[in-house]
Amino acid sequence: MQFKEIVGQDAIKQRLINSVTENRVSHAQLFLGPEGAGALSLAVAYAQYLSCEDRQPGDSCGVCNSCRKYQKLVHPDLHFSYPFFAKHKEDTAITFIEQWREAFLANPYLNLDIWRGYLDAENKQANINIAECHQIIKKLSFKPFESQYKILILWLPEYLDKTGNSLLKIIEEPQPNTLFLLVAQNQDQILNTILSRTQLIKIPCLSYGEVKDYLVENGQPQGLAEQAAYLSNGNLTEAIQSLQSHDDNHHTLFLQWLRLCFANKGLEMIKLVDQMAKLGRENQKNFLRYGVSFLRECCLLQTGGEKLVHLPAEELDTAQKMAKVISVDAAAAITKELEKAHYHIERNANPKILFLDVSLQIVKCLHFKSLPKGTQYIT
Incomplete structure (x- = not known):
């Protein structure tokens, strides 16, 4: 995903680009933004920009070998962790990686309810279990395979319970060129021990105009786009769902x-x-x-x-x-x-x-x- 594909958030995009060009990339960053603001998309675009083999002044090139793999979410140095509905105690995020790729590529503004629809969730509660924490430690104990950076994007760390404390050491003292990008919606529900070890990037809601223009550009009638944008309160996910x-x-x-x-x-x-x-x-x-x-x-x-x-x-x-x-x-x-x-x-x-x-x-x-x-x- 490239920055140009993300609705609005121009100031955040420029801040992320500047952190790379000025060599100020923090090893643990928390993208904190409300649902539908594009925090997850920004994290993926940022990871792609960091790994791009031919960075442009304002975006990744989109055509190099690294970018092509990122666009399919198959880059060997890109890892994801996210809440899932475990059927067995040994299940980890990798168990559901094909569904995850399908869900994100279909809608980069997905929420937990949309993600649930891609899984056989039944009445199970979503969480990030201890087996997944151990898997994260294992995956990040190695050096980058192709790119300069090995990157983990952890979506909704609010679903880490106390077992998330097992990640503290690797977050605080990671391998060289290993980055943690956490994407959250509710700061109060994140373990304080993890929160204190990350650099906070606050992502605001989208404006009424940004949501409306996106809907119109994607084929929605002007009247319906205006109504959906107004009722969504800056939540692009909600605007799309209401139109559906x-x-x-x-x-x-x-x-x-x-x-x-x-x-x-x-x-x-x-x-x-x-x-x-x-x-x-x-x-x-x-x-x-x-x-x-x-x-x-x-x-x-x-x-x-x-x-x-x-x-x-x-x-x-x-x-x-x-x-x-x-x-x-x-x-x-x-x-x-x-x-x-x-x-x-x-x-x-x-x-x-x-x-x-x-x-x-x-x-x-x-x-x-x-x-x-x-x-x-x-x-």
């Missing part, structure tokens, strides 16, 4: 849900809950994210923020009507319930029970006009 599920018509389903809750139509509501429970986990998450974003747009309309609203004409008309009947407090309370539901869906909650519970909370807010205050409801 656009045909599911979340707007119609969400509006129907609110109307049934407003009218407190129990039997019809239960039938709709059954329908939502069958959407599949990713569609359920997208549906809940859509609901949160739509209600926030309604709140903007109620509080004089019309210029900040980004909705297609049909949805804007609905939001304007809804803003007249749902108070800001009620919208905020429902939004909180939807965000909690999204959190629990990510953690494999029973969707039928979950959506029924959320429905009852929305009925309290809309039909009975009873809003939460702490753990009590007041009218």
Whole structure:
């Protein structure tokens, strides 16, 4: 992967290039950025630039022997470690390397949910186990084979438990020309012993314009690209996923849900809950994210923020009507319930029970006009 293939992040790209040209390459670096910002892509492009046999002023050449191997993720001095769903205690990242290459090459902005789809995950929890830590130590105990550097890219070190402390010595005192590039999303979940031994590179969210322009350049209609970019909050992964599920018509389903809750139509509501429970986990998450974003747009309309609203004409008309009947407090309370539901869906909650519970909370807010205050409801 080359820097030019990565959306935005021009300042970070230049910083990484300068570290090479000025011979200031740290042996352990932490690329810390939110999901969809391109941290993993930047780490791979940086590794390719370091190993390129004909570096250009602003990027790797893309045509040398090293670059061609990097583009297929088969360079002998490039190693990956990542969370996986082990079936056996001896499983390591190399067990799943073919799936990893396929997943990254298909989408360099992949997240853990996308990665899970390439594996037979069942209900297993992702982690980086002790066998993988030992494998990392073994792989990095040798000198580089072809390039100047031997590079390990460790994606999501948050999934290292205390066994990750076995890596401390090799991180602190690696073999010459051995680099650790850690790619993380949540600094608080990384072992402090590892965090303290790395040079931090903070990667910001993408801007609305960067996400929108990328979507338009990749064939999306202007209107859909604008909506997806706005709702994604700088998360390119989320923007792409929301467009892929656009045909599911979340707007119609969400509006129907609110109307049934407003009218407190129990039997019809239960039938709709059954329908939502069958959407599949990713569609359920997208549906809940859509609901949160739509209600926030309604709140903007109620509080004089019309210029900040980004909705297609049909949805804007609905939001304007809804803003007249749902108070800001009620919208905020429902939004909180939807965000909690999204959190629990990510953690494999029973969707039928979950959506029924959320429905009852929305009925309290809309039909009975009873809003939460702490753990009590007041009218």
